[in-house]
Amino acid sequence: MSAVVLPADLAAAVARVARDVVSAGPMLDGAERRAVALASRAPSAHRSGSSGALHVAAVIATEAHTVRRPWIDDLAAHGINAYRYVEIVGVVARMRAVDTLCFALGVPVAELGSSEQGAPTGHHDERAAVDGGFVPTVGRAGAPNALSALPSEQDAMHLLHGTLYLTMEQMRDLDIRRGLHRSQMELVASRTSWLNDCFY
Amino acid sequence: MLRASSALVGPPARLRGILDLRVDSGVAAASELLAFADAAVLADPHEMALARARLLAAIGEPGTVRAAACAGNFQMMNRLLDAIGAPIGAAGRHLAAELGVSVPEHLLG
Numbered sequence: 001m002s003a004v005v006l007p008a009d010l011a012a013a014v015a016r017v018a019r020d021v022v023s024a025g026p027m028l029d030g031a032e033r034r035a036v037a038l039a040s041r042a043p044s045a046h047r048s049g050s051s052g053a054l055h056v057a058a059v060i061a062t063e064a065h066t067v068r069r070p071w072i073d074d075l076a077a078h079g080i081n082a083y084r085y086v087e088i089v090g091v092v093a094r095m096r097a098v099d100t101l102c103f104a105l106g107v108p109v110a111e112l113g114s115s116e117q118g119a120p121t122g123h124h125d126e127r128a129a130v131d132g133g134f135v136p137t138v139g140r141a142g143a144p145n146a147l148s149a150l151p152s153e154q155d156a157m158h159l160l161h162g163t164l165y166l167t168m169e170q171m172r173d174l175d176i177r178r179g180l181h182r183s184q185m186e187l188v189a190s191r192t193s194w195l196n197d198c199f200y
Numbered sequence: 201m202l203r204a205s206s207a208l209v210g211p212p213a214r215l216r217g218i219l220d221l222r223v224d225s226g227v228a229a230a231s232e233l234l235a236f237a238d239a240a241v242l243a244d245p246h247e248m249a250l251a252r253a254r255l256l257a258a259i260g261e262p263g264t265v266r267a268a269a270c271a272g273n274f275q276m277m278n279r280l281l282d283a284i285g286a287p288i289g290a291a292g293r294h295l296a297a298e299l300g301v302s303v304p305e306h307l308l309g
Contacts, residue, residue: 004252004261010269064282068306089283097276104240104268106252132309134285141287146280157280164273174205179266180233180259181209186202187227188270190218191237198278199288199296199303 003106013163014098017156018110021091026123026150027084028053030115033091037112040092041099052078053088060092065197069134082135083124083149090153094160101164124150143200144168165189202227215299232258233267240271 006014021037024030036057039046043058056075059067072085080088102109125138128149133141138148147153158168165185166176176182193200206213206227217225221234232255239247255264287309288296296303 004256004264004268007265010265060279060283064279067283067285069285086284089280093276093279093283096279097272099272100240100275101268101272103243103245104236104248104252104271105265106249132287134283137284141284143277143281143286146277146284146286157276160276161273164269164276174201175208179262179264180270181205181228183202183206183209183213183227184229184233184263185266185270186205187213187218187225187230187233188237188267189274190202190215191234192241192271192274193278194218195238195241196275196278196282198282199292199301199307200278200281200286 006102006105006107009163010101013160014102014110017094017098017160018112020156021095022112022115024116024118024120025087025091026152027087027120028091029120030118033087034112034115036088036091037095040095041109053080053084056080056085056088057092060089061096067134072134086135086147086149087153090147090150090157094156097160097164121152123152215295219299219301229255229258229263236264236267237271240268241275 022030022034025033028036032053036053039054039057040061043061046054046058047062072082075085099109125148127138128136130136131140136149137145139145145154147157166178170176174182178185202218203212203215211226213225213227214223215225217223217230224230227233232251236251236255239251252264255267285306288303288307293303293308
């Protein structure tokens with residue numbers, strides 16, 4: 001029942017996420033992102049009796065399937081516009097990915113360092129608009145462009161997706177083997193989605 | 201993608217096996233992979249250790265590592281897609297009907 005050694009590419013991915021979530025992003029500064037990341041690890045402390053970014057982080061971490069458009073719209077009253085929301089979603093989702101990886105393999109989750117100084121970049125894609133989903137996206141809302149309103153978040157998601165699972169190009173190969181055959185990867189993916197009450 | 205990819209190495213997977221552990225999906229090491237995914241997503245440390253040991257014995261370390269990475273990736277993607285309300289397309293609706301599950305109205309797009 002011993003832990004598994006994390007391969008170098010996956011260890012680098014975990015370290016990259018840990019660095020990224022304490023650095024300034026497009027709409028949140030490093031301290032805000034760090035707080036969101038930590039809230040994703042202790043969601044029960046923020047599920048009720050709070051509002052704002054940490055509450056959003058807790059909801060996304062534990063019950064994203066319950067999210068509806070009116071709830072997102074109401075977040076504006078707590079200073080969370082659609083872009084800030086998208087950034088929170090991106091940070092929580094990546095944290096959940098790498099923390100699950102570590103937990104599953106029996107290795108410690110990454111410690112988050114102190115937040116880095118610096119203001120948010122403010123960079124977002126001017127082309128983003130609500131198209132089928134709850135938040136602005138560049139093109140119709142779907143998996144490849146889920147975070148496309150914020151290019152840096154979008155790029156970070158794709159980088160992690162390609163390291164953990166498959167790149168967009170590799171996804172075309174239904175016979176690919178990467179430790180597992182594609183069918184085995186899809187079985188794990190499907191079961192994970194089922195357990196998360198996710199229909200995608 | 202599960203059905204199509206499994207058909208390249210054997211009979212097409214029985215998709216009901218994703219939802220119902222009594223149904224053999226036909227995918228190699230399915231029982232061990234499903235138990236591993238369950239423990240990872242439900243974050244049960246005791247079950248995780250047992251499931252990891254079983255999967256390591258069944259398919260070895262590279263496969264176990266990739267299973268963990270896949271579970272992590274879909275923990276991410278599930279949250280992204282639910283949080284942005286990405287609509288379910290026709291293929292997803294057809295699959296849901298085949299599996300006997302209802303797609304929430306707000307995702308029908």
